[in-house]
Amino acid sequence: MPDLWTDRFLARLIGTDSGCWQWTGHIAANGYGQFWLDGxxxxxxxxxxxxxRGLIPAELELDHLCRNRACANPDHLEAVPHRTNVLRGVGFCAHKARQTHCIHGHAFTTANTYRDPANGTRKCRTCRAAARARSRHRRRGVHRAAA
Structure with missing residues (x-):
């Protein structure tokens, strides 16, 4: 009798109360379940x-809506662009993107925000202006020796 991959696959799934299909096979270091298929x-x-659901479009990746990387339930997965997947997450980039104010409490509004051309991060114009004023003040206090 030929080895049906579906039988092997389904044998490694357990349903949970949350609706996840928990993978009980090998879990990689990144938390995702792994399965041997097609060599x-x-x-x-x-x-x-x-x-x-069918093939995943090349420009999209799967986002675990349940936030459980070991879940294999297709109803808990959505094919989305990489940026959407990252911003929905809980990592550093997602946290920074959700910030509404700078560390000093100034709102990130269109008028008060600029993008750093070096790395694309948001910067507060109010804080930048204050930093430049402090720098000018320090420079004025320094006397240069005559050449």
Missing amino acids: RTQYAHRVAYTAV
Whole structure:
């Protein structure tokens, strides 16, 4: 009898109260379930999504709406652009993108915000103006020796 990958795959899933299909097979260091299929290791959530929903468009990636990386339930996955996936997360970039005020309490408004051309991060114009004023004040206090 031929080895049906679906039988092997389904044997490694357990349903949870939250609706997740918890992967009980190998879990990679990054928290995603892995499954051997077609001669290579593949992510379990991608295998499940492809089997139920079809191919994942090349420009999109899967976002775990349940925030459980070991979940393989296609209903908990959404194909989205990389930026959307990152901004929905809880990492550093997502945290910074959700900030509404600078560390000194000034609102990030259109008028008070500029993008640093070096790295694209948001900067507060009010804080930048204050820093430049402090710098000018320090420079005025320094006397240069005559050449």
